[in-house]
Amino acid sequence: MNKKIVTGLIASALLLIGAATAVMALPPPVPQSLGIYDAKFTSFTRNECLVCHISDAVLVPRHHNLINTKGLACLDCHTMVPDGTGGFTFADFRTCSNCHKASPHHTTAKAAAQDCKFCHGSFIDNPLDGHYIPTYGVSSITPMKNGRQVTDPSGNIVTVQGCVACHQPNAAAIDPTTNLPRAISSNADTHHGTGIGAVATATTPAGIGKCEWCHNFNNPGLEIRQCESCHGVKSLHNIQLKSATGTVTPGSELAGFGHIGNNWDCQGCHWSWYGNAATNPATAIVPSLQGQSAYTLAANKAASLTLTGASFTNVGGDSVTYNPSVTISNDTFSATLTPASFTDSEIQVNVPALLEGTYNLTVIKEGVKSNLAKLVVFPELAIKTAVMASKNTVTITGSGFGMVPPADYNSGMGVFADTTQARILSWSPTKIVASSRAFATGAEVTVKALNGSVSKIVLAVAKKTR
Structure with a gap:
């Protein structure tokens, strides 16, 4: 032979x-x-949703941001129902399927247009x-x-x-x-x-x-x-x-x-x-984005972000090493960022100051991109000053106070002297005037706003000098 x-x-x-x-x-x-x-999604139970959407610490700011970005009001989501005693109570708002009646993933405009890569990369x-x-x-x-x-x-x-x-x-x-x-x-x-x-x-x-x-x-x-x-x-x-x-x-x-x-x-x-x-003729391997050190950032403030996942860098079949960049975008903004450092499974990236809103976050390598992640940016909640304006009135200045708390029901938001809730005289995103007999110089005042709570020691009003 x-x-x-x-x-x-x-x-x-x-x-x-x-x-x-x-x-x-x-x-x-x-x-x-x-x-x-x-995996296959079945009944979209809360626990199933949290596998990808992490926790309330991630979801609450993202949903609250709809007030600023979509013009929603509190009662659009937190609806009131009779409690059987002549009063009212909140309807369940923790069960995702109460609002998301069908799969939220394959009923969107992107899915209908067969833009699968928007989410899947x-x-x-x-x-x-x-x-x-x-x-x-x-x-x-x-x-x-x-x-x-x-x-x-x-x-x-x-x-x-x-x-x-x-x-x-x-x-x-x-x-x-x-x-x-x-x-x-x-x-x-x-x-x-x-x-x-x-x-x-x-x-x-x-x-x-x-x-x-x-x-x-x-x-x-x-x-x-x-x-x-x-x-x-x-x-x-x-x-x-x-x-x-x-x-x-x-x-x-x-x-x-x-x-x-x-x-x-x-x-x-x-x-x-x-x-x-x-x-193999493979070049850049598709990166997989699986975690973030933060899912929310303060607006107008630069930050450092750590991303975790897989295949962030690779050697192609052409012996070329392909390295990642990070993109952050929404309908009005887009930026491509060069990582400060990276390995196959971790990226350190410096994020510039961003305006409030919800942003798409992806990792890119030579034209291939990761699955989609989200980053929520909202005004930083901070008290600059809290001053006794009169015997029972405190003027609070700062940022991120957001919308005035609803007056027709107890939302949990407002101004507090210890556990005593004060009466709101005026409220804007940067200034609050409140009144309470519990206010005192040297005591702590707390603002509970849409994006959290923050406290400050009340100071006496500065005496005028001639």
């Missing part, structure tokens, strides 16, 4: 054995925590952005939606050549944000859980979009091409988690931590592909 043919057959056999052995010894299931944790493609989708027929290396099953050298049946080779249900999955179990569903259940194309029922509204956004009913033999309308060649080949210390390097990672870290990863999708992941 021709020596070259024998050599080629031996090499091919070794590759097949190596690939099968790798599949046998490694997951699925694999970690699915890059970007937005890859470069982990996904936008169906209408014109990205490359192969037009040739299915070949031996084309991934299949559900893969195919083969027998490995040990006689085990394994799934290869498709999404399900790695992305499988995992009832015991641990959410890295909470370190608590949070099951990952099948690909079908997860995608159907978005509500896209859903028909209205007696209890749920209709979803946006159509089933055809995901399903190719006219050409089922090429259904993978429909998948590629969101999960295209470029986005799939730029998703990778660091498996050890150092910087993400295609071809040099442990298997099962992404799409391009190891030959096993390549063969999970393609199986018949006999290249080398180290020569």
Whole structure:
């Protein structure tokens, strides 16, 4: 037999054995925590929402900022209902689904316009952005939606050549944000859980979009091409988690931590592909943003912010090192910031003084961007002076006092001398005049405003000099 043919057959056999052995010894299931944790939302309980939206310390300022940015009033959210005794009490405002009747994620204008990257970043493609989708027929290396099953050298049946080779249900999955179990569903259940194309029922509204956004009913033999309308060649080949210390390097990672870290990863999708992941054409790997040292900042005041996540820096298949920048933007402002320092999993960035509002926060590397995070900026609550203007009247100056507390019900806001609430004579964002017999020079006065509370020792009014 021709020596070259024998050599080629031996090499091919070794590759097949190596690939099968790798599949046998490694997951699925694999970690699915890059970007937005890859789980299905069910009933949108408060605890589910807080997995991503952190805590009341984050959500309360963000919702209160709607008063300044959207012109809402307190009673738009804090509605009053009869308490059964002739008085009133607050209706429940802590259950998210009372206001967010359907998934808030896939019913927005951005979702309806198929601008998926606005939230998901470069982990996904936008169906209408014109990205490359192969037009040739299915070949031996084309991934299949559900893969195919083969027998490995040990006689085990394994799934290869498709999404399900790695992305499988995992009832015991641990959410890295909470370190608590949070099951990952099948690909079908997860995608159907978005509500896209859903028909209205007696209890749920209709979803946006159509089933055809995901399903190719006219050409089922090429259904993978429909998948590629969101999960295209470029986005799939730029998703990778660091498996050890150092910087993400295609071809040099442990298997099962992404799409391009190891030959096993390549063969999970393609199986018949006999290249080398180290020569992968990947450039900038999509960064994953998972945490912030602060979710709220004081307006008109520069601050330092620490971001945590993964794949903030990487070495591409072209041997170029790709480093991050940070973008902060809203409808009227946009800035790209160079980090003061960074590692694969942490960025230190200096944020300039910002006007009050809610900002979009992302990490960018050479055109690929992370999943979306939010930053709320509101006026800094501070008392500059608190002075006895008369026997029972105190004049307070400062900033961030916000709107005057409602007079027709007890909101908890106002001016207090210890536990005694004072009568408000006037109130503006920078000046308050209040009256109470409990006021005294040398005692403490507290302002409880929309964005928190702050205290100051009351001073005597300065005597006039001639």
